[in-house]
Amino acid sequence: MKWGTRYGPEYVNRLKSMVKRHLSYEHRFVCFTDRPEGIDADVEVFPLPEMKLPAGAPERGWNKLSMFPEKLEDLEGDTLFLDLDVVILDSIDPFFEEEGEFLIINDWKYPRRVTGNSSVFRFRPGAHPYVLDYFLNNLEDVRARFRNEQAYLSDAIHQRGKLKYWPAEWCVSYKYHCLPTAPLNYFIKPKYPAGTRIAIFHGNPKLQEALEGTSFWVRRYSRPAKWVEENWR
Numbered sequence: 351m352k353w354g355t356r357y358g359p360e361y362v363n364r365l366k367s368m369v370k371r372h373l374s375y376e377h378r379f380v381c382f383t384d385r386p387e388g389i390d391a392d393v394e395v396f397p398l399p400e401m402k403l404p405a406g407a408p409e410r411g412w413n414k415l416s417m418f419p420e421k422l423e424d425l426e427g428d429t430l431f432l433d434l435d436v437v438i439l440d441s442i443d444p445f446f447e448e449e450g451e452f453l454i455i456n457d458w459k460y461p462r463r464v465t466g467n468s469s470v471f472r473f474r475p476g477a478h479p480y481v482l483d484y485f486l487n488n489l490e491d492v493r494a495r496f497r498n499e500q501a502y503l504s505d506a507i508h509q510r511g512k513l514k515y516w517p518a519e520w521c522v523s524y525k526y527h528c529l530p531t532a533p534l535n536y537f538i539k540p541k542y543p544a545g546t547r548i549a550i551f552h553g554n555p556k557l558q559e560a561l562e563g564t565s566f567w568v569r570r571y572s573r574p575a576k577w578v579e580e581n582w583r
Contacts, residue, residue, distance in 0.1 A: 352383040352434060353398050353413055359388030361434040364582055366393055368438040375446060380425065382416075396423050404489075410498035414468060418482040422475035433469040433550070435557045437582050440547040445472060450514035452478065452507045454500075455521045455550070464508045468500035469550045470521050481506045519545035524560055525553060529572055536566075540575040549578075557582065 352362055366379045381389060384398040399416035417431065430445055445453075452473050454466030481503060485492050496502035507513040522528065522543055530538040540560065542549055551557040555564050555572045561582065563574040 351398065351413060351417075351431075352381060352385065355385070357434045359385075359390075362393060363388075363390045365432060365434055365436070365438075366390060367583060368581065369432070369442070372438045372440065372442050373446075374441070374443055378425075380423075402486075410493075411468065412485075412499045414499050415482050415485050415503065417473070417475070418478050420476055420479045425475040427474065428472055429475055430472050431468070431470070432548075435551045436469055437549045437551075437557065437578055438547070439542060439549060439577070439581055442547060444520070444547070445470070445516070448472075448516065451512045453514050453516055454504060454507075456515035456518065457500075457504075458523045458526050464504055464513065465501050466504040466513070466515065467521075467550065467552065468503060469552065470516065470548055471503075478507065478510075478512075480510070519543065520547045522546045522549055524549050524551050524557075525555065525570055528560075528575070529555070529570060532571070535571050535573070539573045542577065 352359075362381050362383075369377070369379055378394055379392075380394045380396060382396050382398050383389070386395045389395055398413070399419070401413050401416050403412055414431075428446055430442070450472075452471070454468060454471040457463065457465040457467050484506065485502065492502050496505065504513060524540070528540045528542045528549060529535055530540065551560060554568070554570050557578070560572055560575045561578045564570070564572045
């Protein structure tokens, strides 16, 4: 999904290219967006589903919940949702082979909580309409009880007994697993752990900052990561 101006079309096009290199199965690459300009012609583009959120509401990823109506365009079968700001490093075939109805990243900061990171999750369109229905009918209650979309999504799926996490080594956090801790981050270049398939850029440093390096004085200083440049294309 791409909405607003935070990410340009190059994020969609590079993600499509990474998927093509790392997925051997025949597949469709789909983008839901309100700004299709600049997106490659071989990307299937659909309008961004309308979400009537309160004016001025904090951006907490709530738009992602629009992936859970009873019918999502003509999509069917196992569908892998990928955030735009991820870097694919190895085959993602296993993400379609892992058993389970709904799979998501186990949140790295609070692994014992029922909270997933929705940068990478697999679902079947139309299988979980209760997620969106409850949100739309109880919007203020959901926003009061859950900080963001992924906390609510994880809880809603868990309540139905369908939540399952990816193997921990497949999806890693750039800031937690790739960036050396201070002060080593000033001298050692970031590297990803063995077994990594997708690197996730949440919070800071952002993907572009990992690519170029960050200011010497920022809290999470990052030297340029050559492997980001080599793979984000």
